[in-house]
Amino acid sequence: MNPNPxxxxxxxxxxxxxxxxxxxxxxxxxxxxxxxxVIGWRFFDWLAVVSWKKLLLVSLLMLILAGILKHPLPVLxxxxxSFIIKVAAGGKRRADLTASEAxxxxxxxxxxxxxxxxxxxxxxxxxxxxxxxxxLASIDQLIQTDPQRASDMQKSLIRYLRSAMPQMRDGGRPTxxxxxxxxxxFLEIMAVRMEERLHPAVNVPExxxxxxxxxxxxxxxxxxxxxxxxxxxxxxxRLEISAxxxxxxxxxxxxxxxxxxxxxxxxxxxxxxIRERLKAMYKDRAELVISVPERGGTCATIKVxxxxxxxxxx
Amino acid sequence: MSAKSxxxxxxxxxxxLMRDQLVAALKDAWPELQIVGEASNGREAIAMVRSLEPDxxxxxxxxxxxxxxxxxxTLAGAAHVVFVTAHDQFAIDAFRQGAIDYxxxxxxxxxxxLTCQRLRDRLQHKPEPMEDLLSQLASRLGSGSIKPREYMxxxxxxxxANLRVIPTSDILFFRAExxxxxxxxxxxxALIRKPIKELIDELDPEEFWQIHRAVVVRVDAIEQVSRNxxxxxxxxxKGSTEKLEVSRTFNHLFKQM
Numbered sequence: 001m002n003p004n005p006x007x008x009x010x011x012x013x014x015x016x017x018x019x020x021x022x023x024x025x026x027x028x029x030x031x032x033x034x035x036x037x038v039i040g041w042r043f044f045d046w047l048a049v050v051s052w053k054k055l056l057l058v059s060l061l062m063l064i065l066a067g068i069l070k071h072p073l074p075v076l077x078x079x080x081x082s083f084i085i086k087v088a089a090g091g092k093r094r095a096d097l098t099a100s101e102a103x104x105x106x107x108x109x110x111x112x113x114x115x116x117x118x119x120x121x122x123x124x125x126x127x128x129x130x131x132x133x134x135x136l137a138s139i140d141q142l143i144q145t146d147p148q149r150a151s152d153m154q155k156s157l158i159r160y161l162r163s164a165m166p167q168m169r170d171g172g173r174p175t176x177x178x179x180x181x182x183x184x185x186f187l188e189i190m191a192v193r194m195e196e197r198l199h200p201a202v203n204v205p206e207x208x209x210x211x212x213x214x215x216x217x218x219x220x221x222x223x224x225x226x227x228x229x230x231x232x233x234x235x236x237x238r239l240e241i242s243a244x245x246x247x248x249x250x251x252x253x254x255x256x257x258x259x260x261x262x263x264x265x266x267x268x269x270x271x272x273x274i275r276e277r278l279k280a281m282y283k284d285r286a287e288l289v290i291s292v293p294e295r296g297g298t299c300a301t302i303k304v305x306x307x308x309x310x311x312x313x314x
Numbered sequence: 315m316s317a318k319s320x321x322x323x324x325x326x327x328x329x330x331l332m333r334d335q336l337v338a339a340l341k342d343a344w345p346e347l348q349i350v351g352e353a354s355n356g357r358e359a360i361a362m363v364r365s366l367e368p369d370x371x372x373x374x375x376x377x378x379x380x381x382x383x384x385x386x387x388t389l390a391g392a393a394h395v396v397f398v399t400a401h402d403q404f405a406i407d408a409f410r411q412g413a414i415d416y417x418x419x420x421x422x423x424x425x426x427x428l429t430c431q432r433l434r435d436r437l438q439h440k441p442e443p444m445e446d447l448l449s450q451l452a453s454r455l456g457s458g459s460i461k462p463r464e465y466m467x468x469x470x471x472x473x474x475a476n477l478r479v480i481p482t483s484d485i486l487f488f489r490a491e492x493x494x495x496x497x498x499x500x501x502x503x504a505l506i507r508k509p510i511k512e513l514i515d516e517l518d519p520e521e522f523w524q525i526h527r528a529v530v531v532r533v534d535a536i537e538q539v540s541r542n543x544x545x546x547x548x549x550x551x552k553g554s555t556e557k558l559e560v561s562r563t564f565n566h567l568f569k570q571m
Binding site for chain 2: 133136137140194272275289292
């Protein structure tokens with residue numbers, strides 16, 4: 001296609017020409033040694049991973065060939081040498097190869113998992129426009145009638161938005177403390193709007209607030225409890241966030257005494273998303289359990305391995 | 315239309331702040347309008363409209379128990395309806411095309427004044443039931459009685475003394491045992507009282523297959539199907555060592571493709 005000689009070839013030729021003059025033989029020897037080393041290592045790798053059966057077969061073929069050429073001795077030595085190398089170093093070399101392959105695979109998997117997790121987290125973090133508009137309308141009304149409460153509600157909204165918007169979250173691993181603070185801000189807003197129809201309670205021990213806890217999962221449970229449990233019930237009810245250590249695991253509960261779980265409810269998207277994310281992050285070491293308390297309502301529990309975030313600000 | 319000197323209205327919203335706001339805005343825009351009742355859910359709104367017989371009812375769309383659209387369907391022409399919403403894109407699109415009036419929260423004085431002007435004109439006529447428009451709205455918003463058929467997505471089952479809610483996507487199979495049906499997941503066994511016969515009607519036929527009088531299996535959980543010495547199919551599951559025999563009646567499900 002290109003009538004001119006390929007520029008890379010030219011460049012290579014120039015580079016070689018401009019290199020300090022060296023005796024041609026020494027350079028050729030050098031190149032030969034390099035190639036020999038590469039071939040040697042290739043052979044070594046092959047020797048390490050090849051099965052004994054195959055090695056024996058190849059040896060036999062080589063012996064026959066050597067017999068025809070009437071020089072069996074060097075071939076015999078080579079075969080014997082190969083056997084010794086395979087016995088002595090084969091195991092280690094094979095282990096090395098498998099290990100490096102496994103690392104490569106693990107790195108790719110890790111990367112894929114991180115990307116998938118980021119995507120799911122972004123999904124989970126979507127702020128419902130209906131919530132935002134209703135809250136702003138409520139603030140507007142309070143400005144006329146009760147400016148102090150309007151100001152408080154607006155502050156809660158700012159606190160909520162600051163931690164709920166993915167692009168505003170600071171890096172580092174999210175803690176249970178941050179997640180509880182985000183959901184508390186949300187509950188304060190909802191309590192002003194729903195009045196006596198919502199009685200929120202947060203019972204999370206101070207000591208557990210430094211524990212690592214994935215972002216927006218608690219918030220999804222809280223929103224579900226209000227949307228499917230309390231809002232559909234005319235008299236509303238109680239919503240409690242609590243946390244405890246159970247058998248070395250951090251268990252975070254969201255408990256409401258609302259309408260109870262509907263078998264056909266489509267609210268499963270948020271929950272399915274939590275399940276997927278937990279699996280991606282912790283494999284089998286975390287779970288989401290939904291149960292029906294004796295006195296009705298719904299209790300959703302997320303269990304994750306208990307791990308403390310080390311204070312990086314110090 | 316009525317002998318009353320001043321027009322009357324009922325305002326329905328589950329949030330008191332929103333009711334206060336609308337009532338205040340209406341007072342400014344239409345001082346003669348009398349607010350005779352405030353309801354905090356759809357059911358209350360229906361009861362109030364029936365007992366107080368107002369000319370106009372302002373209905374928030376999202377309300378507990380009975381939502382605004384269901385309330386309007388039930389009231390069917392008992393009063394002139396104005397819907398109120400903070401953000402429902404589908405509804406707003408529908409209102410723009412239709413004859414139904416709507417207000418956005420927070421209510422802007424100019425917009426409220428326009429609605430009041432329209433209402434004064436509409437009060438000359440009898441309110442229309444607008445059945446078609448409402449049912450169309452209801453289906454778009456997923457409210458009301460005409461919902462598409464929904465299958466069971468969660469099963470409430472007892473695990474020991476506890477009642478658990480298990481997503482159907484976690485379930486490997488259901489198997490009738492004595493008077494209970496066992497729900498088997500990869501991790502746990504739970505029990506329900508609903509018989510297989512009723513269960514099969516509520517489960518999504520794309521998701522679950524009945525393979526035996528007493529067994530329903532989740533299709534995606536099937537790892538492979540083999541044949542036993544009697545020539546019947548046997549289902550092997552992912553994440554379980556249990557094997558399930560397919561009875562003759564259901565053998566056709568696994569015939570070679």
